Structures are given as structure tokens and as C-alpha cells.
Amino acid sequence: MNVKLPLKYKLDLKIIGVALLYYLFARVGYFFAFEGSTALPTWPPSGIGFALIILLGRSSWPGITIGSLVANVMAYWNNPHLPAQEIITISSLIALGNTLEAVTGTYLVKKWIRDDFPFRSAKNAFRFLFVTMIMCWIGAGISTWGLYINDVVSSDNLLRTGISSWVGNVVGILLFTPFILACSRKIHVRLTTGKAIEVGIFILLLGGIIALLEVDYMVATLERALPFLVLPFLLWLAFRFELIVAIAGVLITALLSIYMTIGGVGPFVLSDSYNSMLLLQIFIGVISISTIILSATVRERYQAQNKLLEFNENLEAMVQERTRALNEEIVTRKNAEEKIQRTNTELSKRNTELDNFVYSVSHDLRAPIASVLGLINLAKKDTDGIMKDMYLDMIHKSAMQQDHFIKEILDQSRNSRLEVKREEIHFEPLIDETFNQLKFATSTGQSVQKVIRINQEAPFFSDRWRLKVILNNIISNSIRYRNGKDPVIKVNVEIREHLATLAIEDNGKGIEKDHLPNIYKMFYRATDDGAGSGLGLYIVKEAIDKLNGHIDIESEVGRGTTVKLAIPELI
Missing domain, CATH: 1.10.287 (Helix Hairpins)
Structure with a gap:
């Protein structure tokens, strides 16, 4: 991972920056040194160098070498027992160890953990701890060996010095590397009401502990119990906040503990400075490891919950999509089945009509x-x-x-x-035209009295040819089957709300009730006089269906027939 810097730094500028930071934090490490001891409770440059080489790449390793060399030369230069040549030798070996330590750690992170931020999961956090312990053996081992061959450390204190150096490097990495890596990432600050309440409670509890330290008869007990009292607060930070907040709490706690112990105050002060430092290092290591592992575990659980929620949302969306697709498929199949059924019914009807048509044509x-x-x-x-x-x-x-x-x-x-054609209809001329045509087509057309009443105030749109066919057949039947005395045909038309209602009434012979259910069938004749073909009302019904209308016929033998039509306007 490369840091997004505002300028394109060249390699030499990176090296100088790393060397400067390494040196400054080395001075911080020497500031926390125990009096009368060459070992340090923590070596911050180990953590700084490790974090920088991860962020900037292995090409920045010379900066660690330069910073370490300068810092150690400055540290040993005032030692009257060491000549300049030995100081340079010791400083060079320590710089070599610190450089190899950082390079080895970076290599293990790239090859084993394969994540520049190994605190996303508990598994990678544990691997980071193992990498830290392995790499620190290299730095501590070379540094201790350099001190030994130059007679700075005796053989009796060799193991003790090596362990102290190793623990100091480990503590430095655990404190500073996670903090630097967390700071380099984009920080999301989400201060909700719940979090604000938690921060308030946190501050109140800390204030309560500080207030209790002012109580005389509780001071001695609370000083010894401070490590146990601090640990729940740090775990609280790790559980409820981002890693940067939790590790910042650990860092502050560690630096305060070191400062107080150096000053001879606190639960880590023992009779021997080395033991005090070792106890302090163990405490810092424990709180660092606990915080890092818990933070990684919480982050992993949070990511798992988010993935589970996302999966559930995707699954629900997939189920809804599949359900919608199934419903559409069911509707499609149902429509297809209904269409096939209608087609079969229509084919059956057409076959029957075709048979009747062939018979009637051959006869008529x-x-x-x-x-x-x-x-x-x-x-x-x-x-x-x-x-x-x-x-x-x-x-x-x-x-x-x-x-x-x-x-x-x-x-x-x-x-x-023919397709249905939308035209403006004027019923009065249409009806007059129908009567005039039938007057010449029927020898007795002039003897029929017609009464026409039309109520049409707004334009009406429909298929003129089909309306003409409908009126022609109905009025033709009324004329053909008139009575022998004073035949009358009444036509009433009412246009209202996009609907045309027609009633054609005559006082003719009428139709027997037994014939009414069959009058719309092809070639069906309700009389035996042979005057008609049996197609008239069949054509009327087919034309009405094309216009999405409705027809109803009421008839009484000897009194006449009334045909009622309801035809919706074509939109």
C-alpha cells in the first residue's frame, strides 16, 4: 500500500523522512530509559520503522539504517569507556539489526499475511503478533551480539540484555505500528448519541478513579490495582470504537505507566530496576495484544454481520425477483393457455360455421x-x-x-x-340512409311508418360500416317480418358518457320464445317462410362483438320485437 502524498516524493526524500522520524522517536525512547540501565522499556523506532517501510515500501530501508546509526552514535558518544571506533562498530551493528528487523517483518507481512493492514481479522492479528516476535529476535539478537563482542555486555548479562532488548522492540512495535497504520487509513468518525453517552460514562468513571486516588486510606490499594482497573476501560475502547481510538488509549496508558515507573510511582516499581522494567513491559505487552486482538475480532464480526445483512438483502431481492419472474411466467402460461383455449373454441366454432356455410351455400x-x-x-x-x-x-x-x-x-x-375503423358518427343521416336503401330493396318498404328519435349532443366515434351493417340487418328484419296492418318501426338513439344506446322497436310478427336462444347462430331461421338466409342476426352479433358492444332482443309473437344495443365509443 502506498501513502497518497500531496507531492511526488523522490526516493531520497523518502529516505531522509524515514531517517528523521526514526531518529526523533529514538530520542523519545532514550527519554524513557531507566536510570543505571542500558535497556529501554520500549523502543519506539522499531514500531515507527516497521510501519513506514510497510507504507512506503522496502526501498525506504536506508532511512532506517541512517536514523538508527545516528541515534546510536549519539547515545554512546558520551560514554568515556568506549572509543570512537567501538562506538561506530556497535552503532553499525545495531543499525544493521534494526534494518534487517524491519525488512524481515515487511517480507513476512507481504508473503504470509498478504495484507498491509493486518488488523481486519483475528487470524491476521495473531499472525502479526508472531511476525513481531520473530522479527524482533533478529534486531535484538544482532544488537546484543554487537554489545557483547565489544565488551559492553558481559556473558553473565548476555541473556538478560537480549531478552530486555527483544521485549523493548516488541513493545515498540505493538504500540506504534498499529497506531501509524491506523492513522494512514481513512478515518470514519460516526459520533452517534449512544457513542456520546458512552464517552461521557467513560470520562466519569476515569474521573471517579482519579478522585479515589486522593483518598488516603485507598491510595496504596488503588495504586496496586491500577493495571486491573485500566484493563476493562481499554477493552471497552477496543470493543466499541475503531482501532485507532483503542490503540491510542493503550499508547497513552503505556507512556504514562513508563513515566510514572521511571519516577518511582505506581504498581510497577520494584526493588530492582530491571524487574520493574520487565513487569512494566509485560503489562504493556498484555494490554497491547488484548486490545489489538479484541479490536480485530470485533471488526471481523462487524464485517461478517454487514456481509450477512447484505447477503440477506441480496437474497431477499433475489427471492422477490425470482417470485416476480415466476408470477410473470405463470401469468404468461395462463394467458397462453387461455389464448389456446379461445383459439380452440374459435376453431371449433369456425369449423361448425364452415360446415353450415358449405351446406347453406350449396342450398341457398x-x-x-x-x-x-x-x-x-x-x-x-x-x-x-x-x-x-x-x-x-x-x-x-x-x-x-x-x-x-x-x-x-x-x-x-x-x-x-377488416380492422375496426374509428370515425365520427352522425346517427340521423346514417339511419335515414338505411331506410332509403331498404325502401328500394323491399317492394313494400314505403308502407312502413318510421318514428326516429335521436339525442346526440356530442360527437361520437365508432366504425361507420359496421354500424351500417347492424342497422341494415335489424331494420330489414323489421320490414320483412312486419304485420299486415299499419306497420311501425321506432328507432331511439341516446348518446351519453361515451356510450350509444339504441332501441329498434317494431309491431311485427315477433319471434317465438323457443327460438330466441338460437337466433344468433349461423343460418338459423326462426320462421319457415324461406324469406331469409339465417345470416342476418349472426352478422349483427359478430359486428357488435367487434365493437365491444352488447345486444339484447325482446320479442312476443303477434306484438312485435325490440332490439336493444349498447355500443361504447372507440377511444
Whole structure:
């Protein structure tokens, strides 16, 4: 991971920066040295150098060497028992050990942990601890060996010095490396009301402990119990806040503990300075490790919870999407089944109609032709002029019947093939036109009285040709099956709220009730007089269906028939 700096620093500037920081924190480490001892309770440069080489890359290792060399030369320069050559030798070996320590740690982090911020999970946090202990043996070992070969440390104190140096390096890394790495990352500050209350409680409890230290009869006990009292607070920080807050608390606690112990105050002061320092290092190591591991565990659990919530949300979305897809598929299949069922019903209907059509065509088309041929033969044989005129009238009647039948077949064909056409409809001229055409097509059309009432104030849009076919067939039936005396046809039209309501009433022969359920069937005849083809009302019903309308017929034999139509406007 590379730090995003505001300027593009060259390698030499990085090295100088690392050397300067290493040296400054080395001076901080010497500031906390125990009097009369060469060992230090913590070596902050170990943690600083390790963090910087992780952030800036292994190419910055010369900065650690330079900073360590300068810091150690300055530390041993005032020792009257060491000549300059030995000081340089010792400082060089210590610098070599510190450099190898940081480079080895970085290599293990890259190859083993494979994460520049190894505090995301408990597993990587434990690996970081093992890396810290391994790398510190290198730095401490080379440093102790350098002191030994230059007679600064005797063989009796060799192990003791090595352990102290190792622990000091470990403590320095545990305190400063996590803090520097956490500071280099983007910090998310989310101070909620709950967190603010927790901070307030935290401050109150700390204030309570400090107040108790002022009570004389509790001072001695509380001083010894301070490590145990501080630990829950640090664990609280690790459990409830980000790593940077928790490790900052550990860092402050550690520095205060070192400062107080150096001053001869606190629970870590023993009769021997070395033992005091070792006890202090153990305490700092324990609180650092506990805080880092707990923080990593909490972070891992938080990430697992977020992933689980995200997974649940994705799963719920997937279930909803799949359910919606299944519902759409079910609807599609249902529509397809209904369409197939309608198609099958329509095919069955068309097959039946086709059978009836073939039969009717073979009968109704051939019958007038056969009649015409017969009448022609009779006319040829008969020399009477009056009979010839009668034969011509009969031939004319047969031709008109066949023409009417052919027109009905054409109307049915056009109705099934043509799309519905939206046109503005004016009912009054449409009805007048229908009556006028039927007047010439029917020999008795003039003897029928018509009563027309139309209430149309707004424009109405529908299919004019289909309306003409509907009116033509209904009015034609009213004329054809009129009564013998004073025939009347009443037509009432009402346009209201995009709906046309028509009522066509006559006082003709009427239809028997037994025939009413079948009058819309193809080629069905309600009478036996042979005047019609049985297609008229069938065509009317098909045209009404095309317009999404409704038809209802009421009839009584001897009193007449009323046809009621409801036709919605085409939008």
C-alpha cells in the first residue's frame, strides 16, 4: 500500500523522512530509559520503522539504517569507556539489526499475511503478533551480539540484555505500528448519541478513579490495582470504537505507566530496576495484544454481520425477483393457455360455421339458380304474355334473394377480416340512409311508418360500416317480418358518457320464445317462410362483438320485437 502524498516524493526524500522520524522517536525512547540501565522499556523506532517501510515500501530501508546509526552514535558518544571506533562498530551493528528487523517483518507481512493492514481479522492479528516476535529476535539478537563482542555486555548479562532488548522492540512495535497504520487509513468518525453517552460514562468513571486516588486510606490499594482497573476501560475502547481510538488509549496508558515507573510511582516499581522494567513491559505487552486482538475480532464480526445483512438483502431481492419472474411466467402460461383455449373454441366454432356455410351455400345459392332455370324453361314453352310476365317477376324475386344472400356473405367476410375503423358518427343521416336503401330493396318498404328519435349532443366515434351493417340487418328484419296492418318501426338513439344506446322497436310478427336462444347462430331461421338466409342476426352479433358492444332482443309473437344495443365509443 502506498501513502497518497500531496507531492511526488523522490526516493531520497523518502529516505531522509524515514531517517528523521526514526531518529526523533529514538530520542523519545532514550527519554524513557531507566536510570543505571542500558535497556529501554520500549523502543519506539522499531514500531515507527516497521510501519513506514510497510507504507512506503522496502526501498525506504536506508532511512532506517541512517536514523538508527545516528541515534546510536549519539547515545554512546558520551560514554568515556568506549572509543570512537567501538562506538561506530556497535552503532553499525545495531543499525544493521534494526534494518534487517524491519525488512524481515515487511517480507513476512507481504508473503504470509498478504495484507498491509493486518488488523481486519483475528487470524491476521495473531499472525502479526508472531511476525513481531520473530522479527524482533533478529534486531535484538544482532544488537546484543554487537554489545557483547565489544565488551559492553558481559556473558553473565548476555541473556538478560537480549531478552530486555527483544521485549523493548516488541513493545515498540505493538504500540506504534498499529497506531501509524491506523492513522494512514481513512478515518470514519460516526459520533452517534449512544457513542456520546458512552464517552461521557467513560470520562466519569476515569474521573471517579482519579478522585479515589486522593483518598488516603485507598491510595496504596488503588495504586496496586491500577493495571486491573485500566484493563476493562481499554477493552471497552477496543470493543466499541475503531482501532485507532483503542490503540491510542493503550499508547497513552503505556507512556504514562513508563513515566510514572521511571519516577518511582505506581504498581510497577520494584526493588530492582530491571524487574520493574520487565513487569512494566509485560503489562504493556498484555494490554497491547488484548486490545489489538479484541479490536480485530470485533471488526471481523462487524464485517461478517454487514456481509450477512447484505447477503440477506441480496437474497431477499433475489427471492422477490425470482417470485416476480415466476408470477410473470405463470401469468404468461395462463394467458397462453387461455389464448389456446379461445383459439380452440374459435376453431371449433369456425369449423361448425364452415360446415353450415358449405351446406347453406350449396342450398341457398343453388336453389334460386335452379328456380330461375326452371322458370326460364317454363317461359320458353308458354306462349301466354301474361304468364311470361309472371315468370319474369318470379325470376326477379329469385335473383333478388340470391343477391341478398351474397351481400350477407360478403358482409360476414368483411366483418371478420377488416380492422375496426374509428370515425365520427352522425346517427340521423346514417339511419335515414338505411331506410332509403331498404325502401328500394323491399317492394313494400314505403308502407312502413318510421318514428326516429335521436339525442346526440356530442360527437361520437365508432366504425361507420359496421354500424351500417347492424342497422341494415335489424331494420330489414323489421320490414320483412312486419304485420299486415299499419306497420311501425321506432328507432331511439341516446348518446351519453361515451356510450350509444339504441332501441329498434317494431309491431311485427315477433319471434317465438323457443327460438330466441338460437337466433344468433349461423343460418338459423326462426320462421319457415324461406324469406331469409339465417345470416342476418349472426352478422349483427359478430359486428357488435367487434365493437365491444352488447345486444339484447325482446320479442312476443303477434306484438312485435325490440332490439336493444349498447355500443361504447372507440377511444
